Amino acid sequence: MQLHELETPCLILDRRRLEKNLATMRQQAQRLGVRLRPHGKTAKNIDIVRMALGSRPEGITVSTLKEARYYFENGITDILYAVGIAPVKLKRAAALIKDGADLTLILDTPEQARCVAAAGRSEGVAFPVLIEIDCDNHRAGVTPEDPLLLAIGRLLGAEPGAALRGVMTHAGASYGSRSAEEIRSFARRERDAVVRCAERLRAAGLPCPVVSVGSTPTARFADDLSGVTEARPGVYMSHDLVMAGLGVCGTDDIALSVLASVIGRQTKKGWLIVDAGWTALSRDRGTAAQALDQGYGLVCGIDGRSVGDLIVADTNQEHGIIAHRQGAPPDFDAFPIGSAVRILPNHACATAAMHDRYFVVDGDTAVAAVWPRINGW
Ligand code: PLP
Numbered sequence: 001m002q003l004h005e006l007e008t009p010c011l012i013l014d015r016r017r018l019e020k021n022l023a024t025m026r027q028q029a030q031r032l033g034v035r036l037r038p039h040g041k042t043a044k045n046i047d048i049v050r051m052a053l054g055s056r057p058e059g060i061t062v063s064t065l066k067e068a069r070y071y072f073e074n075g076i077t078d079i080l081y082a083v084g085i086a087p088v089k090l091k092r093a094a095a096l097i098k099d100g101a102d103l104t105l106i107l108d109t110p111e112q113a114r115c116v117a118a119a120g121r122s123e124g125v126a127f128p129v130l131i132e133i134d135c136d137n138h139r140a141g142v143t144p145e146d147p148l149l150l151a152i153g154r155l156l157g158a159e160p161g162a163a164l165r166g167v168m169t170h171a172g173a174s175y176g177s178r179s180a181e182e183i184r185s186f187a188r189r190e191r192d193a194v195v196r197c198a199e200r201l202r203a204a205g206l207p208c209p210v211v212s213v214g215s216t217p218t219a220r221f222a223d224d225l226s227g228v229t230e231a232r233p234g235v236y237m238s239h240d241l242v243m244a245g246l247g248v249c250g251t252d253d254i255a256l257s258v259l260a261s262v263i264g265r266q267t268k269k270g271w272l273i274v275d276a277g278w279t280a281l282s283r284d285r286g287t288a289a290q291a292l293d294q295g296y297g298l299v300c301g302i303d304g305r306s307v308g309d310l311i312v313a314d315t316n317q318e319h320g321i322i323a324h325r326q327g328a329p330p331d332f333d334a335f336p337i338g339s340a341v342r343i344l345p346n347h348a349c350a351t352a353a354m355h356d357r358y359f360v361v362d363g364d365t366a367v368a369a370v371w372p373r374i375n376g377w
Helices: 015-032 045-053 065-073 087-098 108-123 148-158 171-177 180-203 216-221 241-246 346-352
Strands: 010-013 061-062 080-082 102-107 127-133 162-169 210-213 256-266 271-274 298-300 306-315 320-324 338-346 356-362 367-372
Touching: 010 015, 015 045, 015 216, 045 061, 045 216, 061 065, 065 080, 065 087, 087 102, 087 108, 087 346, 102 108, 108 127, 108 148, 127 148, 127 180, 148 162, 148 180, 162 180, 162 306, 171 180, 171 216, 171 346, 180 210, 180 241, 216 241, 256 346, 271 306
Parallel strands: 010 356, 061 080, 080 102, 102 127, 127 162, 162 210
Antiparallel strands: 010 256, 256 271, 256 338, 271 320, 298 306, 298 338, 306 320, 356 367
């Protein structure tokens, strides 16, 4: 089957670009001397995650327990669930451990530590736990000098239902960087924060075998991760326009696109209308704050190559409005009604989350495979 035969909108994955992105990050992890614990939240698919792991059957990161169960049932046992644990999810987490998964949880409050320990006791498991560290004021975590670090560590160490395994952080603020040097500085902050916390825990007689960092920009630009044991990038697998805007990849490296059909034109306004609105592209406007605003996505031909400065300037639920970045009229003859375009996403995780499967191509327009995605929680 060829791409032009697919019903639109749908999600296309270019396996050739994917393989190149995976190899680049594997080499980077090797160079830095850390284990790669790829985040499976962008892919939500076992074929992609197996390719990311390569020949080494090592661990992964997930963002939902549904992903954890899915990857576990497909043969991956070492799984870090990297969203602060909600007590209501502990029964499901315990079931995974009882079934044989080496599932690690994260938390950053004494209340969570007590809930985890109590649930572990009543379920008859010892939940492995990483304490979440705030390295950049972005979201969650205890700051490196916070007395809570040792308080939480001691709570976990004192209870048979939990086992302190280490610390983790995510430099989400690196997404707002304006230069490679700024990303490198976030990578240093990421490393320094968790290494400092590991030292504090060890000095207090607490175990800290795992020292975990990870975002795609910082993993790509880090130059020294000494003291760190693993990195958890995820979006690097497909990359996206936000990563391209940060200089982490080029637009030619983006492996994910949404196939859409031209369903109309507004010649006076210089618009092409396609059948991919925000339900296909997502509402993500991650490039709006970057030097080059890509609207809701950059338009490519059906072969995946850029056609210049056409972007999805606006979206409704099922309509995308394509316009030239500088307002010039598009070449309407090149996009007849029914013709197909591919739209590169701002944020791969958000766009992919709108779809339940990938149509896989190998750098051309022939559909080589169809892979499912595990959405939901
Ligand atoms: N670790 C955690 C806790 C995350 O939340 C994320 C992404 O949100 C990652 C790792 C992976 O980062 P990226 O999406 O930049 O690859």
